[in-house]
Amino acid sequence: MPHAFPIFPQQASTVAPAVDNLFYFLTAVSVFFSALIFLLVFYFAVKYRRRSKDEAPPKNQVINNVPLEVTWTVIPMILVAIMYFWGAEIFVRSAQVPPNATEIFVIGKQWMWHVEHTNGKREINALHIPEGVPIKLTMTSQDVIHDFFVPAFRMKKDVLPDRYTTEWFEATKVGKYHFFCNQYCGMGHSLMGGWVYVMTREEYQKWLNSGVSGITMADQGETLYHQYGCITCHGTGKGPSFQGLYGKPVRMTDGQTVVADDAYIRESILDPSARIVNGYPAIMPTFKGQVSEEQVLQLTSYIKSLGSKERNTGTP
Amino acid sequence: MSSTEVAIEPRVHYLNVDYGIKSWLLTTDHKRIAWLYLIAITFFFAIGAVSAALMRLNLVEPQGLVLQPETYNKLFSTHGIMMIFLFLVPSIPAVMGNFLIPIMLGARDVAFPRLNLLSWYVFMVGGSIVTYGLIAGGVDTGWTFYTPLSTMYLNTHVMTTASGLFIAGFSSILTGLNFVVTIHKMRAPGLTWFRLPLFIWAMYATSIIFIIGTPVIAISLALITIERFFHAGIFDPALGGDPVLFQHLFWFYSHPAVYVMILPSMGVVSEVITAFSKKKIFGYHFIAFSSVAIAAIGFLVWGHHMFVSGQSIYAGLVFSALSMAVAIPSAVKVFNWTATLYKGSISYEAPMLYALGFIGLFTIGGLTGLYLATTAIDQHVHATYFVVAHFHYVMVGGAIMGYMAGIHYWWPKISGRLYPDGWSRVAAVIIFVGFNLTFFPQFVLGYLGMPRRYAVYPPEFQTLNVISTAGATILGLGYVIPLIYFAWSARYGELAGPNPWKATGLEWTISSPPSTHNFEETPEVTEEPYGYDRLAEEIQVA
Numbered sequence: 001m002p003h004a005f006p007i008f009p010q011q012a013s014t015v016a017p018a019v020d021n022l023f024y025f026l027t028a029v030s031v032f033f034s035a036l037i038f039l040l041v042f043y044f045a046v047k048y049r050r051r052s053k054d055e056a057p058p059k060n061q062v063i064n065n066v067p068l069e070v071t072w073t074v075i076p077m078i079l080v081a082i083m084y085f086w087g088a089e090i091f092v093r094s095a096q097v098p099p100n101a102t103e104i105f106v107i108g109k110q111w112m113w114h115v116e117h118t119n120g121k122r123e124i125n126a127l128h129i130p131e132g133v134p135i136k137l138t139m140t141s142q143d144v145i146h147d148f149f150v151p152a153f154r155m156k157k158d159v160l161p162d163r164y165t166t167e168w169f170e171a172t173k174v175g176k177y178h179f180f181c182n183q184y185c186g187m188g189h190s191l192m193g194g195w196v197y198v199m200t201r202e203e204y205q206k207w208l209n210s211g212v213s214g215i216t217m218a219d220q221g222e223t224l225y226h227q228y229g230c231i232t233c234h235g236t237g238k239g240p241s242f243q244g245l246y247g248k249p250v251r252m253t254d255g256q257t258v259v260a261d262d263a264y265i266r267e268s269i270l271d272p273s274a275r276i277v278n279g280y281p282a283i284m285p286t287f288k289g290q291v292s293e294e295q296v297l298q299l300t301s302y303i304k305s306l307g308s309k310e311r312n313t314g315t316p
Numbered sequence: 317m318s319s320t321e322v323a324i325e326p327r328v329h330y331l332n333v334d335y336g337i338k339s340w341l342l343t344t345d346h347k348r349i350a351w352l353y354l355i356a357i358t359f360f361f362a363i364g365a366v367s368a369a370l371m372r373l374n375l376v377e378p379q380g381l382v383l384q385p386e387t388y389n390k391l392f393s394t395h396g397i398m399m400i401f402l403f404l405v406p407s408i409p410a411v412m413g414n415f416l417i418p419i420m421l422g423a424r425d426v427a428f429p430r431l432n433l434l435s436w437y438v439f440m441v442g443g444s445i446v447t448y449g450l451i452a453g454g455v456d457t458g459w460t461f462y463t464p465l466s467t468m469y470l471n472t473h474v475m476t477t478a479s480g481l482f483i484a485g486f487s488s489i490l491t492g493l494n495f496v497v498t499i500h501k502m503r504a505p506g507l508t509w510f511r512l513p514l515f516i517w518a519m520y521a522t523s524i525i526f527i528i529g530t531p532v533i534a535i536s537l538a539l540i541t542i543e544r545f546f547h548a549g550i551f552d553p554a555l556g557g558d559p560v561l562f563q564h565l566f567w568f569y570s571h572p573a574v575y576v577m578i579l580p581s582m583g584v585v586s587e588v589i590t591a592f593s594k595k596k597i598f599g600y601h602f603i604a605f606s607s608v609a610i611a612a613i614g615f616l617v618w619g620h621h622m623f624v625s626g627q628s629i630y631a632g633l634v635f636s637a638l639s640m641a642v643a644i645p646s647a648v649k650v651f652n653w654t655a656t657l658y659k660g661s662i663s664y665e666a667p668m669l670y671a672l673g674f675i676g677l678f679t680i681g682g683l684t685g686l687y688l689a690t691t692a693i694d695q696h697v698h699a700t701y702f703v704v705a706h707f708h709y710v711m712v713g714g715a716i717m718g719y720m721a722g723i724h725y726w727w728p729k730i731s732g733r734l735y736p737d738g739w740s741r742v743a744a745v746i747i748f749v750g751f752n753l754t755f756f757p758q759f760v761l762g763y764l765g766m767p768r769r770y771a772v773y774p775p776e777f778q779t780l781n782v783i784s785t786a787g788a789t790i791l792g793l794g795y796v797i798p799l800i801y802f803a804w805s806a807r808y809g810e811l812a813g814p815n816p817w818k819a820t821g822l823e824w825t826i827s828s829p830p831s832t833h834n835f836e837e838t839p840e841v842t843e844e845p846y847g848y849d850r851l852a853e854e855i856q857v858a
Contacts, residue, residue, distance in 0.1 A: 005779045008763050023763070026690065030683040036656055037523035037679045044657035045664070048593070055661050057848040064659070069602050072651040073644060080640040083690050088633050090692035095629045110469070145559055147624065147699065151765025154696040158625045161464065161561065163554030163610050165626045178774060182699050182767045184458050186465055187386050190770035222413040270513055 012173040012198065014151035017162070020091050029079055038238045044200055094155065097168045100135035104129070105217075105297045106183065108146035108159040109187030110140065118301060120216045125194030127179065129171055130204035136168045138262055147183035150196055156182050164262050171198040201312050204246070221302025224295055228287065239284065240242065240277045246307045251278040329732065329829040344429035344849075350415035350730070352436050357403050357411065358799075360443060363450070364398035365795065367391045372788040374755075378775045388444035388771035389456040390472070401481050402443050404715055405573060408580030409526075410439070412722045413731060417495055419823045419830065420513050422504025422839040425496040435490040442484025449476035458571075458769060459710055461536075462552030463562040467543040467709045475544055478537040485534045488576075488742070492526025495519055506841035510604070513821055513845045514597060517604040518583025523609035523858070525572045525579075528615070533569035536548035536562060559613060560625055567618035575614040577711055579607055581718020582649055588721050588845025589653050590846040591819035592668035593660025597846050599652040606645030613635045613642045623694045632691050639689035646682045649710030650675060670721035673748045677713025681706060684759065699769075702762025706754045707755050720747070720798070727802065728816045732829040735801050743801075753787025 105128070107114040115123045129135050139148055139159040148167060149156035152175075157167035164209055181192035199207060225231055233239035240250075249257045250264075253276045258264055267274055269291060272284035291299070330347045340348060371391050414432065418425050426432050429494045449455055456464040468476050488791045503512075539550050540562075547557030551562045553629050572597050582603075597603060618633030619627060629829045653675055663670070684706040687693045697703060700708070728734055757780040773781070815824040822839055823830075843850065 006764060006776055007760050007780075015692075019696055021695055023687070024692065026596065026683075026687050030680070030686070033683060036678075038676055039630075040654050041657065041675055044660070045560055045662050047673065048657065048660045048662050050594075050661045050663040057660055057851050058661055059849060061596050061600055063596040063600070063849075065599075065655075068655070069599055069648070069652075073648055076644055076647045080686060084637055084640050087690035087692040088636065091623075091632065091636075091695065094692065094695065113635060137360055143626075144469050144763040145462060148764070150765065151696070156695060156698060158626050160553075160626055162559070175560060178765065180765070180767045184389075184460075184462065184465070184568065184699075184769045186469060187389060189389070189454070190385060190767075192774045210323070297347075299759055 004192075009154075010152040010170055010173070010175070010177065012175060012177055013150075013155065014170040014172055014298045015094050016152065016154045016172075018093075022083075022086050022090065025183065026083060028301060029083075031171035036135060067223075088210040094168075097136045098134040098144040098170075101134035102130075103136050105294075106148060106159065107138050107142060107293050107297075108148070108192075109142040110144065110186055111181070113148075113181075113192065113194060114294070115178075116297065117208060117218060118217050119208060119212060120214075120220060121212045125192075126197065126209055127194070128197045128199060128204060130201045131171050131174050131187055131198050134168055134170045134199065137167055138297070139165050139167065142293055144185045145183050146181050146192070148186050149182035150177060150180060152196075158183055164266065171196075174198050174200060199284060216236055216305075217298045217301035218305035219302075221298035221300070221305075222289070224299055228291070230299075233284070240280055242303045242306050246304045252276060253278050260303075262300050265303055268294050269296055269299060325458040327827070329827065330832045331829050332851035333832050342433075344425070344433050346414045346418050346429065346432060347423050347690070347730070347830065347832075349432050349436055350411050353406060353414065353439070356436075356440060356443065357406055359446075360398045363447070364395050364403060365792065367395035367398070369788065369792060371395065372785040373560060374771070375773075375781045376475035376785050378773050378778050378781075380535060380712035380772050383771065385771035386456065389458075389769070390454035392769055393456050393458050394450055394454060397446065397455070397477065397481070397617050399538040400459055400573070400577075400709075401484060402446065404490060404577040404711060405717050405792065406439065406491075407577075407715070408584060408722060409522055409576075409779050409843075410436075411488075411493070412497060412515075412584065412726060413491075413522075413580065414696070416726065417498055417516065417519060418502065419834050420821065420825070421498065421502050422507060422822050422835060422841065423498065423502040424833050424835070425582075426494050427502055428494050430491055435487045435494070438490065439484050442480045442482070442487065443830055445480030445483065446477050446840055449473035449480060449833045456595065457594065460566060461540060461562070462559075462566075463540065463543070464553070464557070464559050467540050467550075467810030468552045468554070473539055474791040475565070478540050479608065480535045482534050482541075484535075485530045488526045488530045492523035492530070495523040498526065499523075499617055504839050504841050510601070511841055511844050512604075513583075514586035514600070514603055515580075515583035517607050518579045518586070521607040522579045523574050525611050525614065529569045529572040529576070532565060533573075536565040539565070558620070560627065563622055563625060564618065568615070571609070571618045571621065572614045574707070575610050577715040578718075578804075579610060581674060581678075581722075583714045584718045584722035584725070585674050587819075587821070588667045588725050589656050589672040589688050590848065590852060591725070591817050592665065592671070592846045592852070593657050593662045594818075594846075595656050595658075595730060595846070596849055597652070598658070599648075600846075601672055601842070602648055603652050609645040610642060613638060613645070617642055620689055620694070622659075622754045632659075636689055636691045640686065643686055643689070646678075650679055650682070654732070664741070665724075666735075666744050667721045667725035667817075669741060669748075670724060673744065674717040674721060677709055677717060677748075677751070681714050684709060696765075697762050699767060700762035701758040701766045704760035704768050705755045705762060708758070712755070713751055717747075720744070723798075723802075726814030726823070727805070729823055729828045729830070731802075731806050731809070732812055734804050734812050734816060735798075735805040735809055739797060739801050743794055743797040746790060746797070748789050750757065750791030750794050754784050754791050755787070757781075757783045758788075818851075820843065820851065831837060 044184045105116045113125050141159045141161045146159040153169040155169050157165050177196045179196050245260045250260050251257050275283045374381050455472045543550045549557040551557040617639040623632045634702040761780045812828045814827050
C-alpha cells in the first residue's frame with residue numbers, strides 16, 4: 001500500500017458512504033457552476049473581444065435585469081438548503097451514540113494516544129476494534145487540545161482537556177486504517193497518530209483477552225476506591241452511595257437534577273464542591289492533581305459496574 | 317491618446333514635490349502613505365513567501381526533506397501570521413484604499429490625514445515587534461494561537477508575537493475609522509451613495525469589519541498574554557479556564573477577517589471588469605448590497621470553525637445554516653460580474669487577466685466553502701488539506717489575484733508610468749497556472765485525510781505533495797516577475813498619461829501621478845459610475 005497513489009480514501013464505516021454521497025452531490029454542483037462560470041467568461045471574453053484599439057464602447061448597455069437577479073439568488077438558495085438538510089441529517093445521526101455501543105477510552109497527551117478497553121487491556125497509538133459493532137470513544141486530554149481523526153471512517157472529534165468528548169463509529173471492513181491527531185498540538189503533532197485495526201468479532205475477542213491479567217478497568221477502579229479512601233464515606237453512608245448511581249438522576253442541594261454520567265462523576269472527583277448532592281454535607285476534598293485521567297476513568301468504570309443493583313438512598 | 321494628454325515634464329506632482337527621507341516619513345499625503353504601506357507589506361509578504369517555499373520544499377519527502385518538525389511548525393506559523401495579519405489584512409485597504417478613496421470621492425485627502433500617518437507607524441511598531449519575535453527564535457502556535465497550547469505549553473516567542481499583533485490591530489481600527497468618516501463626509505458635490513464606485517462600497521464594508529472585529533482579536537491576544545504572564549485561569553483548564561472560549565473569541569474576529577481580505581478584492585474586480593469591457597456594471601445595487609450583506613452575515617458564522625470542537629450539535633446546525641447563507645451574496649456577485657462581460661468590448665491587459673482569474677478561482681474557493689459549511693462533510697475534511705486548499709483559493713486565488721489586478725490597474729496612476737505589457741500578461745498566466753497546480757492537489761489530499769500542519773506524513777500522500785511543490789515553484793516565479801518590472805517601470809517606464817485605459821472614474825480625470833492636492837478644483841459628479849454607455853454616445857456624436 002505505501003507508495004501507491006490513492007486519490008480517494010477507503011470507505012470503512014457505516015457513515016462513510018453517506019458522507020461520500022453528499023460529497024459527490026456537492027462536487028456535481030461545484031463542477032456544474034465552476035464550468036458554467038468558466039465557460040461563460042471564456043465565451044464572452046472571446047466573442048466580445050475588442051476588435052480594434054479605438055473600438056467604441058458598446059451602446060444600449062443592459063445593466064439590470066431583476067428577474068435574472070432573482071433567479072440566480074433563488075437557485076443557489078435552494079441548492080444550499082439541500083446541502084444543509086442533507087448534511088444536518090448525517091451530522092445529527094453521527095452524533096447520536098447507539099445505546100449498545102462498546103465503550104473504549106482514549107486519552108491524548110503530547111504526543112501519544114493512550115487507549116484503554118473496559119477489560120483493562122491497554123494500547124498505545126493503536127486502536128483495535130471489532131467489525132460491525134458500534135464503538136463509542138470517550139476521550140479526554142491530559143494537556144492541550146488534540147483531535148482523533150479516522151479518515152476511513154469520515155469521523156473526527158476534538159479531544160479536550162478537563163472534559164469528555166465522544167465519537168462513535170461502526171467499522172464495516174476488516175483492515176488497517178490511519179488515525180491522526182488533527183488539531184495542532186505542538187512539536188510532535190504530526191507524529192501523533194497510529195493505526196486502527198478492524199478485526200472480525202472472533203479475532204477481536206481473542207485479541208482482547210490475550211495478554212491481559214484479568215483485571216478489568218472496573219477492578220482497577222475498585223482498588224482505587226479503597227486506596228484513596230473513597231470507601232470511608234461513600235461506603236458508610238456519610239457520603240452518597242455508588243450503588244445503582246450511574247445514569248440515574250441525582251438531586252442537588254440547589255434543587256437542580258443532574259444525570260450521573262461520565263462527566264458528572266469526573267467533576268465530582270476533581271471538583272467536588274461544584275455540585276453537592278442533596279442531603280449531604282460539602283466535606284469531600286478535591287482529588288485534582290492526585291488522580292490521573294486514566295484513574296478517573298477506572299473509578300467511573302467501577303461506579304458503572306455497580307449500576308444495575310439496588311438504588312442509591314441519596315437519589316430521589 | 318488625445319492631444320490634451322501630452323505630458324508636461326517637469327510637472328510638480330506628489331512624488332517629486334519633495335525629496336528626502338523626512339518628506340516621506342512625516343508625510344500626511346494619503347498617496348505617500350499608500351507607498352509606505354506598499355513597501356512595508358511587500359517586505360512582510362516576502363517573509364511569508366519564503367516560509368511557504370521552505371515548507372513546500374520540506375514536504376517533498378514524507379519524512380521531511382530538510383527541516384525538523386519544530387522548525388516546520390515555526391515556518392507555518394510565520395507564514396500564516398505574516399500573510400494574514402501583516403499582508404492580506406492591510407493589503408488593498410491600506411495601499412489602494414489609502415491612495416484611491418479620497419480621489420474617488422473627489423477629496424484632497426482622507427478625513428484625518430495625521431491619524432492616517434499614525435496608523436502606519438502603529439502598524440510598523442506592531443510589525444517590527446512581530447519580526448523581532450521571528451528573528452529572536454520564532455513562534456510555533458500557528459496563526460490561530462489555540463489555547464491552552466499557546467498560553468501554557470509553548471516556550472517560544474508567543475508574548476512578543478501576540479503583543480506585536482495586538483498593536484498592529486490598532487492600525488486597522490484607526491484606518492477603518494478614517495475611511496468610514498471620509499466616505500461619509502468628504503464626498504464631492506453630487507456624489508450620492510449610489511453614484512459611488514463599487515470599490516468604495518467594498519472599502520466601506522471592510523472598514524466596518526475593521527472597527528467591529530479588530531477589538532475582539534485584540535482582546536483575545538491580550539487575554540493570552542494575561543494568562544501566560546499572570547497565570548490567570550482564562551483558557552487553561554488546569555487554572556480553571558475554558559480552552560474552547562478562545563476559539564469563539566478568535567474566530568469572531570478571524571472569520572470576518574476573511575471578508576476583510578476578500579471584499580476589497582471584489583471592489584477592485586468591479587472596477588477592472590467594467591474598465592476592460594467598457595461596460596456599465598451589471599446589477600450595481602445587487603453588488604453594493606451584497607458587500608454589506610457579506611460583512612453583516614460574516615459576523616454570524618464563526619462557529620463553522622468549531623463543528624468538531626465539542627460545541628453542541630445545535631450550535632453546529634445554526635452556524636452551518638448561517639454559513640450557507642453567506643454563500644448567496646458571494647454567488648450574486650460572481651453572476652453579476654460575468655453578466656457585465658456580456659456584449660462588452662473586452663481587452664485582456666494584465667489587470668483584466670487577473671480579474672478574470674479572480675472570478676474563476678473565487679468561484680472554486682467559494683463553492684468548496686460549501687463543503688466546509690456542510691456539517692457532515694466538515695466532520696471529515698475539517699483541518700485537513702481540503703481546508704488549506706479552500707482558503708488559499710479564496711485568499712490567494714481571490715484576495716491576491718484582486719490585489720494584483722488592482723496594482724496593475726492603478727499603477728499608471730500611482731507611478732505615472734506604464735509597465736511592460738507582454739511581461740505583465742505572461743506573469744499573470746504563470747501565476748494562474750502555478751496557483752492551480754499548487755493548490756488543486758491539496759483538495760484531493762484533504763479528502764484523502766491528510767491533516768494540515770503536518771511536518772511528516774504517510775508515504776501514500778507523497779505524489780500529490782510533490783505536484784503541489786512543483787506548482788509552488790511556478791507560482792513563486794510568477795510573483796518575482798512583477799517585482800522586477802514594477803521596479804523597472806517606476807524609473808524607466810513609458811509615461812502613462814492621465815487615463816491610459818480610457819476608463820471612467822474620478823481618478824482617471826486627474827493627472828498621473830496626481831498632484832499633492834489631487835484636484836485643481838473640487839469636481840462635481842452628475843451621473844452614476846461606469847458611464848461607458850455615455851462615452852459610446854459621445855464618441856458617436858463626435
